[in-house]
Amino acid sequence: MHPTAEKASGVLTEKLILKNNNTARYGSRLFITLSLVCTGLWPLAAQAGHTTKASSKAGAKTAASKTATNAAPAFSTSPDVQQFIVEMHEQHGFDIAHLTRQFAAIHSNATVLRAIRPAAVPEQQRSWERYRARFVNERRINNGLVFWQENAAELARAEAIYGVPAEIIAAIIGVETEYGRNMGKFSVLEALATLAFDYPPRAPFFRSELEQFLLLARENGISPLEIKGSYAGAIGIPQFMPSSQRRFAVDFDGDDRIDLRQSTSDAIGSVARYFVMNGWQTKAPVAAPARVEGDPTPLIAAGIKPALPLKELARQGVIATGDPDRPAALIDLVTPNQATEYWIGFDNFYAITRYNRSSFYAMSVFQLAEALREERLKNAP
Numbered sequence: 001m002h003p004t005a006e007k008a009s010g011v012l013t014e015k016l017i018l019k020n021n022n023t024a025r026y027g028s029r030l031f032i033t034l035s036l037v038c039t040g041l042w043p044l045a046a047q048a049g050h051t052t053k054a055s056s057k058a059g060a061k062t063a064a065s066k067t068a069t070n071a072a073p074a075f076s077t078s079p080d081v082q083q084f085i086v087e088m089h090e091q092h093g094f095d096i097a098h099l100t101r102q103f104a105a106i107h108s109n110a111t112v113l114r115a116i117r118p119a120a121v122p123e124q125q126r127s128w129e130r131y132r133a134r135f136v137n138e139r140r141i142n143n144g145l146v147f148w149q150e151n152a153a154e155l156a157r158a159e160a161i162y163g164v165p166a167e168i169i170a171a172i173i174g175v176e177t178e179y180g181r182n183m184g185k186f187s188v189l190e191a192l193a194t195l196a197f198d199y200p201p202r203a204p205f206f207r208s209e210l211e212q213f214l215l216l217a218r219e220n221g222i223s224p225l226e227i228k229g230s231y232a233g234a235i236g237i238p239q240f241m242p243s244s245q246r247r248f249a250v251d252f253d254g255d256d257r258i259d260l261r262q263s264t265s266d267a268i269g270s271v272a273r274y275f276v277m278n279g280w281q282t283k284a285p286v287a288a289p290a291r292v293e294g295d296p297t298p299l300i301a302a303g304i305k306p307a308l309p310l311k312e313l314a315r316q317g318v319i320a321t322g323d324p325d326r327p328a329a330l331i332d333l334v335t336p337n338q339a340t341e342y343w344i345g346f347d348n349f350y351a352i353t354r355y356n357r358s359s360f361y362a363m364s365v366f367q368l369a370e371a372l373r374e375e376r377l378k379n380a381p
Contacts, residue, residue, distance in 0.1 A: 072107040072108035072110075073107065074103065074104045074105070074106065074107055075103040075104070075106050075107065075108070075193050075197065076100050076101075076103040076104035078197060080197050081103055081193070081197060082100075084196075084197075084207070084210075085099045085100055085103065088211065088214060092211075092214075092215060094214065094218075099214075102189065102223075102224060102225055103193065105225055106187060106189055106190040106193055106225075107190065108193075108194050108197070108198045109186070109187075109190050109191060109194045109231075111186075111231065112186065112190075112191050112194045112195065112231045112232075113194060113195075113198060113199060115231040115232075116195060116199060116202075116231065116232065126334045126336075126360075127334070127335050127336055128333035128334055128335045128341060128360060128363075129335040129338065130335070131360045131364065132360075132363075132364055132367070134364075135174070135175045135364040135365075135368055136364055136367045136368045136371060140174050140175075140178060140368060141368070141371050141372060141375060143174065143178060143179050143181075144170050144171065144174045144179065144368065144371075144372045145372065145375055145376060145379070146179075147170055147173070147174070147179040148166065148167075148170050148372065148376060151170075151264055151265075151268060152166075154252070154264070154265045154268045154269070155169055155170060155268055157252075157269075158252070158268050158269050158271075158272040159272070161269075161272070162269075162272035162273055162275070162276045162280075163276065163280065163281075163282030163283070164271075164272040164275045164276065164280055164282075165369070165373075167369040167370070167372045167373040167376075168275070168286075168352075168365070168366075168369045169268055169271045169272055170369070170372055171365045171366070171368040171369035171372060172238065172271050172352075172355060172365055173237060173238055173267060173268075173271065174368055174372075175361070175364055175365050175368060176234075176237075176238055176239040177236075177237055177238070177239060179237075180237040180264065180267070183228070183229065183230075183235075183236060183237065183239070183261065184228055184229040184230035184231070184234065184235075184239075185228055186228060186229060186230060186231050186233075187225065187227075187228065188213060188224070188227045188228065188229040188233050188235060188242075189210075189213065189214075189224040189225055189227070191229070191230070191231055191232065191233045192206055192209055192210040192213055192233040192242075193210060195232070195233070196209075196210045206233070208243065209233055209241055209242050209243055210233075210242075212241075212242035212243040212246055213227075213233065213242035215242075215246065216242045216245060216246055219246075220257070220258075227261075235260060235261065236259075236260030236261040236267060237260055237261065237263075237264060237267035238260060238267045238270060238271045238274075240260055240270065240274075244274065245258070245260060245270075247277075248270060248273050248274040248277055249266065249270040249273075250266065250269045250270050250273050251266060251269075252265045252266045252268060252269025252270065253265035253266055258270070274354075274355065275351055275352075275354075275355075278351050278354035278355075279347060279350065279351045279354070280348055280351045281347055281348055281351075284346065284347065284348050285322060285326075285346050285348065286345075286346060286348040286349050286352070286366050287331070287343045287344060287345045287346065287349045287362075287363065287366055288320050288321055288322050288343065288344050288346075289320065289342070289343055290318050290319060290320040290330065290331075290342040290343055290344045291318075291319040291320070291342065292317055292318055292319075292330070292342050293317040293318075293319065294316070294317035296317070296318070296330055296332065296342070299313070299316060299318065299329075299330040300330060300332050302329065302330075303329065304329050304331060304345055304349070304350060304353060304359055304362075305329060305350055306326075306327035306328050306329045306345065306346055306347050306349075306350055307327060307329060308327065308328065308329075309324060309325050309326060309327055309328070310322050310323060310324045310325070310326055310327075310328050310344065311324035311325065313328060313330065313344065318330055318342075318344065320343075320344045322344070322346075326346060327346070327347065328344040328345060328346050329344065329345050329349075329350070330342065330343075330344060330345075331343040331344065331345045331349070331359050331363070332359075333359070333360065333363060343363065345359070345362070349362055349363075349366065350362075352365050352366065
């Protein structure tokens with residue numbers, strides 16, 4: 001259920017109501033901007049783009065004194081952010097002054113930008129051995145067994161309803177937040193704003209997520225300044241992006257609210273539903289080891305979406321066990337200075353990559369899930 005749109009105040013509301021055509025719409029934007037400048041909510045310098053020499057010198061001294069605490073100006077001074085605020089008002093009824101104050105409380109975060117950028121040295125970007133060791137290890141297996149034991153009923157219920165195995169759900173939560181222990185300490189509003197306005201390679205995606213986040217916070221009656229998450233803006237025990245939470249999350253504990261930060265039950269049900277909505281096939285295989293004869297380059301270049309039946313892959317030199325008519329894709333797990341490890345990924349492997357579009361990620365989830373299942377069977381009475 002969508003909440004009632006927030007109201008703009010005073011003459012601004014009347015002005016917007018009276019304007020309906022495109023020309024008037026742009027006129028209302030000008031009125032909004034001028035109103036905010038006059039009330040001091042947006043600095044005039046941000047609109048004008050210049051200062052006098054005297055004010056520049058004074059400003060330089062002030063800026064230098066603030067460098068240690070705030071390396072960047074408040075987001076509310078950015079023309080792009082100001083335009084975004086106006087759009088949020090026009091499209092979703094957000095109060096402009098209120099939203100401007102929230103953006104005035106956050107700044108571009110250099111740590112977020114460093115974290116999102118690819119490694120400078122190519123060899124550091126792909127090492128399956130190093131990546132796997134981070135997620136498939138004794139600590140995550142042991143903690144995963146505890147998590148499974150403590151939430152056995154909810155995991156079983158989710159598996160019964162959605163057809164996603166308990167070990168896959170547990171492994172996702174284990175890889176994402178180590179079973180809710182590490183949900184992130186970044187301001188989600190600041191992280192998403194940083195990536196939306198200061199990271200051009202993916203700005204459209206993160207601008208959309210920022211929009212979804214503000215809607216999500218309003219729907220749940222929470223200040224967006226209070227919510228913490230990952231450097232990329234993912235939230236809660238399963239680390240859902242805001243759009244995913246609004247689209248896929250479920251109230252699995254029946255308390256009439258969805259809370260992925262506090263409710264393990266909601267997290268379990270939401271992960272299971274996410275997979276079903278992204279193509280998970282009940283009781284179907286995920287992946288299998290493969291041996292490659294010949295040059296696999298064309299098959300690797302074809303991507304990780306299953307497209308060729310196993311029998312066709314066999315004709316092209318990929319040897320693996322499975323239903324010869326089942327579509328699969330060849331997966332390469334590269335570690336520098338070691339022989340490449342090959343697997344075939346089926347539709348369920350591809351479904352895992354919808355959570356994080358990385359074959360390393362999906363294979364870590366699968367192998368952690370297998371380890372959890374095997375250890376739980378060993379410990380069964």
